[in-house]
Amino acid sequence: MKTHREGYRMLGIMFLVLFPLNLILHLSSSNALLTGSVTLVSSLLYLFVVQFFRNPQRVQNLNEEHVLCPADGKIVAIEEIFEDEYYKDKRMLVSVFMTPLNVHVNRYAISGKVVYVKYHKGLYLVASHPKSSTQNERSTVVVEGNGHTVLLRQIAGYVARRIVTYAKPEHAAKQGGEFGFIKFGSRVDIVLPLDAKIAVKMGEIVKGGITAIARF
Numbered sequence: 001m002k003t004h005r006e007g008y009r010m011l012g013i014m015f016l017v018l019f020p021l022n023l024i025l026h027l028s029s030s031n032a033l034l035t036g037s038v039t040l041v042s043s044l045l046y047l048f049v050v051q052f053f054r055n056p057q058r059v060q061n062l063n064e065e066h067v068l069c070p071a072d073g074k075i076v077a078i079e080e081i082f083e084d085e086y087y088k089d090k091r092m093l094v095s096v097f098m099t100p101l102n103v104h105v106n107r108y109a110i111s112g113k114v115v116y117v118k119y120h121k122g123l124y125l126v127a128s129h130p131k132s133s134t135q136n137e138r139s140t141v142v143v144e145g146n147g148h149t150v151l152l153r154q155i156a157g158y159v160a161r162r163i164v165t166y167a168k169p170e171h172a173a174k175q176g177g178e179f180g181f182i183k184f185g186s187r188v189d190i191v192l193p194l195d196a197k198i199a200v201k202m203g204e205i206v207k208g209g210i211t212a213i214a215r216f
Contacts, residue, residue: 004105006164006181007053014049018042048100052183055105060176060209064146067109067196068175069211071188073098075204083191086116086142086151092192094213096206098182106154106180106188107208112145114171114179119163122156139165139180143173148216151191154180176209190214 003011022042025035061068077095098104122137137156142149154163163186167179182188192198196214200206206213 002055002057003050004053004055004181006183007049011046011049011053014046018046052100052104054103056103058207058209061212062111062175063212064111064175065216066199066212067150067190067192067214067216068107069096069200069206069208069213070107070109070152070179070190071096071098071104071206071208072102073188073206075200075202075206076187077189078198078200078202080194081191083151085118085140087191090194091151092194092196092198092214094190094192094198094200096188096190098186098188103208104182104186105178105208106152106182108143108167108173108175108177108179109150109152109190109213110143110145110148110173111175112143112148112173114141114167114169114173115144115149116140116142116151117165117167117169119165137163139163141165141167141179145173146216148193151189152179153189153191154182155187155189156182 022039025038029035073096076097077093079093080090081093083091119139139154141152156163162183165180190213192214196216198214199212
């Protein structure tokens, strides 16, 4: 299991703080219950952060007629919307909610070229809330390929307050490749043409780069 590069700095800082703290406590305290408790809590906290930044290698189901899921999580919305940032018309929205226990790598849903990237400041509503798509801090990426476009929107949540977007305009997008990362619980929206055939259902557990969200 690989650790994502976004976690290196945090894990390094945690080690530099927790290791000396535990060492000093063990050398200076005779209270075995206290030192044992601090060591246990420190270890569990460190392991939690390690698992959050995990980046598992996967055999991806690449298919140019499929829109692959951009993130691990649960489907919390499938609905027709008016998309007013890029398309300015009616589209289908599919939303994936990620808990802190999910892998938080964000992946391109299709291959092609990045034609639009924009970051928006905003609120920090719970990411599963419907208004989070338009009111929370978010980053929008649109990919065009094989005669289709797909809009992907990273949305910060109540806990997740840092969105990392690697995609840049004119960049080549490879289906299943990384385009970003969101730290600690969040949501990713996929905006599709109305005639896309949705292949998931509400409440379904999905995996980034593996589950087909829709078919063209």
